[in-house]
Amino acid sequence: MSEPTRRLLEPLKPRHxxxxxxxxxxxxxxxxxxxxWRTACKKHPPVVHPVIRTHPVGGTKALFVNESFIARIVGLSDRESASILEFLYDHIGRQEFTVRWRWKADDLVAWDNRSTQHYAVNxxxxxxxIMHRATVQGHRPY
Structure with missing residues (x-):
């Protein structure tokens, strides 16, 4: 992304x-x-995280947006929030950022959810x- 776009996004914080x-x-x-469901909602209330997060190990910057969980960007109008989120969702879905795994017997695939999106194609x-998921409790995004 261009530097002006990064500067625009840096202070933004969406509500997940x-x-x-x-x-x-x-x-x-x-x-x-x-x-x-109500117990899960109480256990996982909405949270605010940055649009751009810093990887706690490598220090690299990555977009931290997910169409399935973001309600809106805090402090923006509905229209502004929707426009920026649509731009970001289009950006993260670009082909050059995509890996399509072709499964073979005995494959094991792992990814770092701190800087990756996952979509299971049927x-x-x-x-x-058959999927076995292990989730390690991570750092709060910053």
């Missing part, structure tokens, strides 16, 4: 909200499921996709 990806209407059908039918 768990309920954007896990809305009540999808996860609150019966009383037990609704209770688990292209394995008729086979089953």
């Amino acid at each position: 909200d768990f309920t954007r990806s896990f809305p009540e209407w999808r996860h609150g059908g019966d009383p037990a499921t609704r209770a688990r 292209d394995y039918s008729p086979h089953r996709r």
